[in-house]
Amino acid sequence: MQTKYAIVKQAIKSKILDGTYEPHAKIPSESVMMKQFDVSRHTVRLAIGELVNEGWLYREQGAGTFCADRSKHQLQQNGMQNKNIAIVTTYISDYIFPSIIRGAEAFLSEHGYNVSLFNTDNNHEKEREYLERIITTGFDGAIIEPTKSASANPNINYYLNLERLQIPYIMINAYYDALEPFRVLVDDERGAFLQTEHLIQQGHRDIVGFFKTDDMQGTLRMKGYLKAHRENKVPINPKHIVTYKTEEKHQKPIHELEVLLDQADAKPTGLVCYNDELAIKLLDVLRTRDMKVPQDMSIVGFDNSNLAELSEVKLTSVEHPKAELGRAAGKLIIDLIESKHGKGSGKTIDSVVFPTELVTRNSTQAIGVNRLEKI
Amino acid sequence: MQTKYAIVKQAIKSKILDGTYEPHAKIPSESVMMKQFDVSRHTVRLAIGELVNEGWLYREQGAGTFCADRSKHQLQQNGMQNKNIAIVTTYISDYIFPSIIRGAEAFLSEHGYNVSLFNTDNNHEKEREYLERIITTGFDGAIIEPTKSASANPNINYYLNLERLQIPYIMINAYYDALEPFRVLVDDERGAFLQTEHLIQQGHRDIVGFFKTDDMQGTLRMKGYLKAHRENKVPINPKHIVTYKTEEKHQKPIHELEVLLDQADAKPTGLVCYNDELAIKLLDVLRTRDMKVPQDMSIVGFDNSNLAELSEVKLTSVEHPKAELGRAAGKLIIDLIESKHGKGSGKTIDSVVFPTELVTRNSTQAIGVNRLEKI
DNA sequence: TTCCTTGACATGTTCGTATAAGTTAGCATA
DNA sequence: TATGCTAACTTATACGAACATGTCAAGGAA
Known part of the structure; x- marks a missing residue:
């Protein structure tokens, strides 16, 4: 994506996905966007036009352009009927991460879930891109190793939107304090x-x-x-x-x-x-x-x-428990997904902290x- | 319909429907249409743009605009919603496999595909289970590292079924000789x-x-x-x-x-x-x-x-090229998927053997x- | 109060222009 | 004959301007 209209399009789409534009809310007018992005009206219209075609927005002449309500169609539109879980980590191929992923994959596979992998390279931009994909693709849950977890996260809106859309997620190894997510950690x-x-x-x-x-x-x-x-x-x-x-x-x-x-x-x-x-x-x-x-x-x-x-x-x-940590993460996310559907209502669901020993x-x-x- | 672009649109659509423009035939260029209808190029583009969006035409930069083949249109609606690729390996967490997977994941992610992981533990039973899942879940393609590749494979029917269902697959590191699959290998x-x-x-x-x-x-x-x-x-x-x-x-x-x-x-x-x-x-x-x-x-x-x-x-x-091998595998499977949909019909698609050096x-x-x- | 006018503002349509980038055929070179 | 390059043609992207048309609410007229 390097064309101007693609940049504008992506910027608008991001605001839909992170919840800035709520369903049926009016988005800024074309002339406002012109100034905001410093492009011509034609470019803004091209971007909005494509989003309308893809069903993200709808236009009303004289009134404005509005955010579409996708929640009703989301289930039918996306073909992934089966159980899918996303694992987002910083470095999938290095060091102990493969073992953690393996542990989670083993547990989730046993329970009939497909596991999709996303690698952020410890890059907030990529993390955002993948969170968008998780929302749009319709995953049932996500296991996330936070990117640069010591600093504040610029994608916090996406996590909040996950909560609003009732897509359970947990964090492993570290977590963003402000979100207070379910998590699986080592002490x-x-x-x-x-x-x-x-x-x-x-x-x-x-x-x-x-x-x-x-x-x-x-x-x-x-x-x-x-x-x-x-x-x-x-x-x-x-x-x-x-x-x-x-x-x-x-x-x-x-x-x-x-x-x-x-x-x-x-x-x-x-x-x-x-x-x-x-x-x-x-x-x-x-x-x-x-x-x-x-x-x-x-x-x-x-x-x-x-x-x-x-x-x-x-x-x-x-x-470091590695594979066990992965398994625990798999178990936690499944518990959350199934409790959402009211299946395992009796269970108490809790974060996990593994003790350490030398x-x-x-x-x-x-x-x-x-x-x-x-x- | 009284707007100019609507008139142009209707005129083009008529010629498609009455057979003047046959499937895959080139329609007159934008500048020709300008003169024909005595409108600006923008108006012509608007008309053509809508027809493209509705699936009547497709554009190819540098070549022209062509009449789409509507008979195949139904097939695409069924399968292609999301782009999902399965990677089946023997041991995802060990040794050089994480690097290979990482290479493939990076390339596929860049091109908008989701990557799902399956680990066979070098076990034919598990391989079978995952092949079933790939077929039923509706993946668009699969990258497979064969299980116990020196011996005959009891799941050969599943691979043949993949071919029958037109789900492209490739093999990495090794392959089952009888299938003669597309493959990415090291010498x-x-x-x-x-x-x-x-x-x-x-x-x-x-x-x-x-x-x-x-x-x-x-x-x-x-x-x-x-x-x-x-x-x-x-x-x-x-x-x-x-x-x-x-x-x-x-x-x-x-x-x-x-x-x-x-x-x-x-x-x-x-x-x-x-x-x-x-x-x-x-x-x-x-x-x-x-x-x-x-x-x-x-x-x-x-x-x-x-x-x-x-x-x-x-x-x-x-x-061992590891990440490059993964990338090559990602590229190969995308080429196969897209050639299936007629997008890159001109390309020659071939297996890859990496040379080795000490x-x-x-x-x-x-x-x-x-x-x-x-x- | 109710109705209507009107102006501000939104999107819709249409024109014009320029540059970028991909495709292809044909020409020139080896 | 094969190969590489160029010119011509195509669509893609982008800017700017103008006018049309639909919405809505504020404010004046009935």
């Missing part, structure tokens, strides 16, 4: 608390924490890291907190670690990592400097992914042992 | 040939090949392994071919390697692996025996997955170096 704060306390109990004092802070998980994990220090009365060196955004994940943490290793004072002896993916990357940095893990440095990962056991250094990590392997070591070996 | 035989020849050229003679032989890829890769020996006139020790089935992948190859390492004669110096996943597992076996890679043993993987660079030993491996890293070494270091 991230507690997980990071365990990561950090594990190192503190082994005598580490200079512990660097690496956190991706554009999503909710990262900020909660940072909170857990801080809490572990506070409760154990270990002072925190502000330099030892490294935050980064998704776009920076390939460079910034690596660079920051190298800076920290180069400095003379308060050299870190332990690393708390946002996830295993990062831990493996940092491991590579240490390898190039001939630092041995765990003798010279302890590392704790998060998610207990398959990466944790692949390398010669098996990572101590925090368990899986100890050989990437961490008490700091005393470290010293003994050096002597 | 597996050539890939394994490169793996093996690489070791032979470095002086290795006792090369063990590990192949999963319940799918087509494994049998083709074994063929490439044999061919490389034959063409380079290196005799093959039958003990040095290890075959296994999917269910055995966690035990049998590991066990067989240990047996081979324990025996006295013809000790292997190189390992050709079915894929990187196996290579990493075998690497762990060598670690427990304190054998060093590549000094004591050379290993070649297949697929150039992300596993290849994670460990301290970076794997030499054969490139990516050399430090898991392989010339055998001469090996001996020198030992002395």
Whole structure:
């Protein structure tokens, strides 16, 4: 879509889908749109004309153009009679996401639902596009991993419109606080608390924490890291907190670690990592400097992914239920859909928070042992 | 009807109905009509535009406007409401499959298709269940990774039924020979040939090949392994071919390697692996025996997955296009769907075979170096 | 109060013009 | 003969202007 009329058309359609224009409400006149979009009337008419043809709007000469009421026809118009559920995630092919999706797919398939996948690349624009598609295609429910969950979401109207249209949705891994959605999560704060306390109990004092802070998980994990220090009365060196955004994940943490290793004072002896993916990357940095893990440095990962056991250094990590989380999400969305139809009215439906526990392997070591070996 | 564009519209419609304009015949160009009816081009376009919307005509930029074939119009109304494509794979969450799916999802999403996922767990029963679902739900096309592609498929009737119902499908990674489907593949035989020849050229003679032989890829890769020996006139020790089935992948190859390492004669110096996943597992076996890679043993993987660079030993491996393969599959199925509706009738549609190449890293070494270091 | 006029504003129709982009046939080149 | 390029023709997009026609509510006339 790069033509002007297509842009105008999309803008109008979006406002219909996110509920700005309610059924039978009048939309701005052609001349108003002309100024708004800075295009000629012809272009506006072309855009509106197509939307009228597609049934989104209707015109009344002399009165204006109005939003059509699609709710009555929606069921018949869209051919998907069967049970369909959309899964919207940030990165379907990376890291632990395939396992989560697999868990949900398995459960939903068993119960006769088709699963459609949408990948946002952590991009709000794409998220919006897919929410539009979910509304127009007539899905029965959606499992959504929020995009950039630490910041406010510009698509909040779409979620509210989902509620108005009675399409159940749940969020996994994180959620937008303002919506208070049903959700399936891991106890991230507690997980990071365990990561950090594990190192503190082994005598580490200079512990660097690496956190991706554009999503909710990262900020909660940072909170857990801080809490572990506070409760154990270990002072925190502000330099030892490294935050980064998704776009920076390939460079910034690596660079920051190298800076920290180069400095003379308060050299870190332990690393708390946002996830295993990062831990493996940092491991590579240490390898190039001939630092041995765990003798010279302890590392704790998060998610207990398959990466944790692949390398010669098996990572101590925090368990992430992955497939079970996916299953739980599948179960929750089905419960919501069926309770909507009054089938399982007796059930209590609740969000799920998985507890976390530490899986100890050989990437961490008490700091005393470290010293003994050096002597 | 007294407006000018209505008069023009009616005049054109009459000529369609009385047969002056036959189906697929070109109608006079806009500029000709301008003169004929003595109206502006805009008026002509308005008249034609409405007829296009009503399905009487279709326009092709650069070529002209043509009379539609109304006889086929009814078919389209039944099937084509939403654009839905099914992807059926053996293991959606493991290894390189997420990347392949991601590639296909990206391409299909860009082109307005919804992607539904089905996971067979390499199980014919499940495959059958999903094929039924694809037929009954009314998908527009399917991308299928065949289950146990080395053996005959009990669901062949379902595939034939797809053809009868004119639901296009393609196969990826492997295919059932009897069906001769459109397909997107990697040149597996050539890939394994490169793996093996690489070791032979470095002086290795006792090369063990590990192949999963319940799918087509494994049998083709074994063929490439044999061919490389034959063409380079290196005799093959039958003990040095290890075959296994999917269910055995966690035990049998590991066990067989240990047996081979324990025996006295013809000790292997190189390992050709079915894929990187196996290579990493075998690497762990060598670690427990304190054998060093590549000094004591050379290993070649297949697929150039992300596993290849994670460990301290970076794997030499054969490139697998993964995401590009997914994209190509997406493109192929869209071409098939659209050619069915007569849109891109001119295109030539063909299966795709990606060439393979070896990516050399430090898991392989010339055998001469090996001996020198030992002395 | 009721009815009618009227002006503001909405969409509907029609003209004109310009540039962009895709298709095709035929010409020129190898 | 085959290939590549160009020119001519087609529809696609976009701007601007003018006038027609239908709606509606405010305000004056009956």
